[in-house]
Amino acid sequence: MSHPRWDPAELELGELESALGARGVEPFHARQLYRWIHKRGVTDIDLMTDLSLALRAAIKTDCVVSTPRVVGDESSVDGTRKFTLEFSDARRVESVFIPDTPAMTFCVSTQVGCAMACGFCLTGRMGLVRHLTAGEIAGQVRVLAAATGLLDRSFNIVLMGMGEPLHNYDNTMKALRILHSDCGLAVSPRRVTLSTVGIIPALQRLADEPFMPNLAVSLHATTDEQRSALVPPNRRYPLVELLDACRRFPLKKRSRITFEYVLLNDVNDTPEDAHRLATLLNGIKSKVNLLPLNPAPGIPYDRPDDDRVDRFARILVDRGVNVSVRKSRGRDIRAACGQLIVEGGSQRSAAQQMALLLR
Numbered sequence: 001m002s003h004p005r006w007d008p009a010e011l012e013l014g015e016l017e018s019a020l021g022a023r024g025v026e027p028f029h030a031r032q033l034y035r036w037i038h039k040r041g042v043t044d045i046d047l048m049t050d051l052s053l054a055l056r057a058a059i060k061t062d063c064v065v066s067t068p069r070v071v072g073d074e075s076s077v078d079g080t081r082k083f084t085l086e087f088s089d090a091r092r093v094e095s096v097f098i099p100d101t102p103a104m105t106f107c108v109s110t111q112v113g114c115a116m117a118c119g120f121c122l123t124g125r126m127g128l129v130r131h132l133t134a135g136e137i138a139g140q141v142r143v144l145a146a147a148t149g150l151l152d153r154s155f156n157i158v159l160m161g162m163g164e165p166l167h168n169y170d171n172t173m174k175a176l177r178i179l180h181s182d183c184g185l186a187v188s189p190r191r192v193t194l195s196t197v198g199i200i201p202a203l204q205r206l207a208d209e210p211f212m213p214n215l216a217v218s219l220h221a222t223t224d225e226q227r228s229a230l231v232p233p234n235r236r237y238p239l240v241e242l243l244d245a246c247r248r249f250p251l252k253k254r255s256r257i258t259f260e261y262v263l264l265n266d267v268n269d270t271p272e273d274a275h276r277l278a279t280l281l282n283g284i285k286s287k288v289n290l291l292p293l294n295p296a297p298g299i300p301y302d303r304p305d306d307d308r309v310d311r312f313a314r315i316l317v318d319r320g321v322n323v324s325v326r327k328s329r330g331r332d333i334r335a336a337c338g339q340l341i342v343e344g345g346s347q348r349s350a351a352q353q354m355a356l357l358l359r
């Protein structure tokens with residue numbers, strides 16, 4: 001009787017040891033296999049030359065090492081590179097390499113599409129197609145690191161691509177553990193930032209994780225009325241409760257929670273909004289990252305001009321808030337925040353997809 005096919009790329013080191021053990025293979029070979037896949041980016045078992053031929057044959061009989069396939073690779077004038085990656089079921093996501101910020105950064109996706117439906121985000125228009133597996137999330141980092149020659153270097157990871165990481169909690173945390181392993185890319189939690197709309201029960205779980213990434217919370221509005229309109233999960237997890245959960249969130253020494261705030265012209269960028277924001281964040285170890293809207297077809301908001309952005313930032317600074325304004329990268333190739341959209345499993349372009357959505 002043959003075993004069902006299994007996928008080593010989906011397993012943490014301990015699981016891989018057990019899986020090999022169950023197939024009569026010495027568990028210490030797990031480290032070799034893990035190193036090939038996650039550290040060297042090699043997923044063809046025939047190329048794993050420090051495993052004996054007999055062992056390679058034994059492993060190969062009933063396993064497939066999956067890896068995302070690069071089906072698109074576009075470079076922006078600013079050096080940003082947007083990759084379109086395809087999984088074994090032909091679903092696709094976009095993952096972005098952002099160089100020199102000053103670190104090298106990979107922005108990866110956690111879902112195909114997204115269920116959160118934020119009013120200014122193109123990915124939100126797709127709805128949720130499916131969660132990514134842990135191997136698919138970790139695989140994006142491995143494939144981008146290989147493509148950019150950074151497998152042996154340190155880099156940052158931001159979970160700010162498509163999807164809501166806390167809506168795919170277990171797979172996301174497992175992916176971070178796979179990436180963290182010494183036999184893999186050995187990514188330190190300090191180099192990982194998880195960005196979320198603020199799903200409170202998941203935030204409470206995150207607070208107890210041994211692997212604790214930096215936290216970014218997408219705030220975007222200062223009243224429940226406005227936030228519920230822009231970020232629908234706010235109806236379930238209102239501002240006061242969200243900020244309370246943030247206040248209680250265990251922070252490492254010298255670390256702060258980043259609050260992301262997308263600036264929509266004449267909607268949430270007035271001086272009153274800036275003052276309310278400063279008041280809300282009072283007493284939270286925080287910094288604010290302002291994101292002037294990256295416009296996209298079908299998104300019913302405008303990007304404020306620089307004067308409005310400056311006015312908003314200045315009020316926060318005067319109120320003692322730590323502020324940065326995100327320089328938008330990769331806009332010419334639609335790789336900027338909220339501009340990632342692909343139709344899973346089909347060959348439609350983003351423009352065709354938008355046209356369908358707007359019909």
Ligand code: SAH
Binds near residue numbers: 120
């Ligand atoms: N689901 C996670 C990660 C999403 S993307 C979250 O919501 O935090 C990372 C950031 O880009 C979020 O703050 C998101 O709100 C923001 N964003 C989405 N669309 C945008 C747009 N069109 N312009 C600027 N920022 C946008």
